[in-house]
Every structure is written in C-alpha cells, then in structure tokens.
Amino acid sequence: MVTTETADVRLLGSGWSVPAAVSASGELAQAAGPEKVRQSIRLILGTRRGERVARPDFGAGLEDFLFEPTGPTTAALVRHRVETALVRWEPRIDVTEVTVDVADRRRGRLDIRVAYRIRSTNTHYNLVYPYFLHEGGAV
Numbered sequence: 001m002v003t004t005e006t007a008d009v010r011l012l013g014s015g016w017s018v019p020a021a022v023s024a025s026g027e028l029a030q031a032a033g034p035e036k037v038r039q040s041i042r043l044i045l046g047t048r049r050g051e052r053v054a055r056p057d058f059g060a061g062l063e064d065f066l067f068e069p070t071g072p073t074t075a076a077l078v079r080h081r082v083e084t085a086l087v088r089w090e091p092r093i094d095v096t097e098v099t100v101d102v103a104d105r106r107r108g109r110l111d112i113r114v115a116y117r118i119r120s121t122n123t124h125y126n127l128v129y130p131y132f133l134h135e136g137g138a139v
Contacts, residue, residue, distance in 0.1 A: 015030065015031065015032075015036065034118060034121075034123065034125060037090070037092055037093060037118060037125075038125065038127060040090055040092075041086065041090060041093070041114060041116070041127055041129075042127070042129065044058075044059060044060055044085050044086060044089050044090060045059075045060045045062065045082065045085070045112065045129050045131075046059075046060075046062075047059030047060065047061075048061060048063045049061035049063075049064075058089060059085065059089075060081050060082055060084075060085035060086075061081060061085070062078065062081065062082075062131055064081075065077065065078055065081075065133060066133060066134075067133065067134065068133055070102055070105045070108045070109075070110070070133055070134075071102070072102075074110075074133065075100040075101070075102060075110060076100070078100045078110060078112065078131070079098050079099065079100045079112075082098050082100075082112055082114065083095055083098045086098075086114065086116070092118060092119060092120065093116040093117060093118055093119065094116060094117045094119060095114065095115075095116050096115045096116060096117055096124070097113075097114075097115040098112065098113070098114050098115075099112075099113045100112050100113075101113070103130065107132065107134060108132055108133035108134030109130055109131070109132050109133075110130070110131045110132075110133065111128055111129075111130055111131075112128070112129040112130075112131055113126060113127070113128050113129075114126060114127045114128075114129065
C-alpha cells in the first residue's frame, strides 16, 4: 500500500540529514520527502561559491554581502541572489516569493523568507533563513 508519506519519499528522495547528525541508534540521521527539500534549500543558501570543488558555482554566495550596509539595496540584492540560486539548484520546487526583511539593523540581521511549492506534490511551504551581515552578529 502506497501512503502519502511513501509517495513523497519516492518523488522527493531521501538520504543523509544535512547537516550530518547521529540518530538515537548511533547511525547517521536520515531525512526524506519535504524535509529533504527544506534541508536542500538551507544548504544552497548556506554554501559559499567556490566551496565545492566539483561544483564551484554551487550555492547562493551570500558571503559576498558580508559587511555591506544593512538597508534596502543590500536586501534587494540578497533577494535576487536567493531567487537565482534556488531556481538554478533546486529543481524540485517553484519559488513563489522571496522577501528579505531587515530584522535587526544594529546587528546586521536579515530575515530571508522563501515561499515555495514542491512541484511533484503541489504543496506549499515557507522557510525563514536568518542571515547576519556583520561579524559576530549571531550571538
């Protein structure tokens, strides 16, 4: 019998959890279905360009914005970079909206909100990714 959960896993994949973690049984933790897609989005946003030897252009490259002023211009550039990276590197989703809000100007924190639809299941999700522009912002 195929349940919704097993269909999601078959369509969206499964594999090691990102970041790697150990399960309660002492094995590498696994992720599957919509959770695997969410982890993939976070991986794309958190990867520096040039970080991966085999794919030097992989990732959003948000580190390019470190120490930039916390304002609307930087927010717009970050939004564009996130949209472009997700469209290129995560084919399982349609990005429906990306917004970048200045959450804490003093600490340089941006909240990147991504609304997306998983193509194979037509389900909608959203994710908030906090990003700090200034050194030592994540305390």
